[in-house]
Amino acid sequence: MNRGRLALWAAAVAACVLTAGGASAQEPFPHTDLDESLATQFQAMQVLSTHLSKPEEVGKLVDILAARDAKAFNVWVDGLDLPVPDKCWWVQDKLERTISSQKLEEVCRVRTILTWREAWLYFGIVQAHRQAGTLPTIGLDGRVPPGPFLDDLRANGLVDCAYEWVVTTELLPILGKPYHFCLQPK
DSSP states (O other), X not given: OOHHHHHHHHHHHXXXXXXXXXXXXXXXXXXXXXXXXXXXXXXXXXXXXXXXXXXXXXXXXXXXXXXXXXHHHHHXXXXXXXXXTTEEEEEEEEEEEEEEEEEEEEEXXXXXXXXXXXXXXXXXXXXXXXXXXXXXXXXXXXXXXXXXHHHHHHHTTOEEEEEEEEEEXXXXXXXXXXXXXXXXXX
């Protein structure tokens, strides 16, 4: 066990002990129940850690959680044989909110009709930028992003540019409504 994990386990034990009761440091307090409870919780952590040390199990759990499939999750948890009856947690989802905005922007596209000479010139510019590693990805909408490739196309009269309304969408993470999650004995 490396030092970081040892420190983490020590901190977990200390946190459990410190939150266990209000006894003062001078007087001993009965801790048999605490010992049993902590041992049971650490057994559950060991079972869970062993199970999740297999990449296929982690993948299965991630797929179940991403699909929000409660039945599959219960089947997955039932297969663990966790020694933690009647334990509950508060769980909170991370959601994403979509925010869209519009702004007027200059958009350039390769001209739709090129002469044979212009087509050869275009392919020569594409090849030169491909070799230089500066060839951008051009989407299905045909927009050529700003940069040296657009500069060369513009210098040779191969693009039509116009101002258009451009919609940008951004995903912002937010916390969802918390809910109570409990493991019940079989």
